[in-house]
Amino acid sequence: MLKVVLLADGGLTVDFRRRLPGRGAWLHPDASCWDPAIHRKGLNRAFRGPVDTVRMEQQLKEFERTTQSESRIET
Template sequence: MQSKAQPLRTCIGCRQSAPRSVLLRLVRDPEDPQRVVVDPRRRLPGRGAWLHPDRACLTQAVKRRAFSRAFRGAVEHAAVDDFFGTAVLAPARTVTVQAESGSEI
């Protein structure tokens, strides 16, 4: 008996195709359309995006600004960050510290 072929979806982070059972479905929060949430049961209404359950893919998606493209507008992805147990932030700025006057040798 052959197993049923699953539809393929593309991860918004790494852009690799995979069976949808391997990926997490992301949707706009029904209560707050500016927020993206993970849909573990894959049943919430609305446009979905797919992401590997891997922090590297999440980081790539944030870096590539894939969330706003996938959901066709600016969205907040903090709930997805929380799902992964990490906060993916913008790259830190380098701060130059000036030596105090008289402390140079």
């Protein structure tokens, strides 16, 4: 599971180390979980208000690229 944390500026960040303070939400490390949470405003509900998902989306896309490239190396 990936922890998503609300920052003071209203943006979200993925807390890969699970150490950041503050309100958090948990997502499966799979795009089939992230996309609905972002596009159906699930994160707005989880954090009880509007949130900026731009930074988090960039981090998740990079995470997905990294995990896909690692899986290709293993096969």
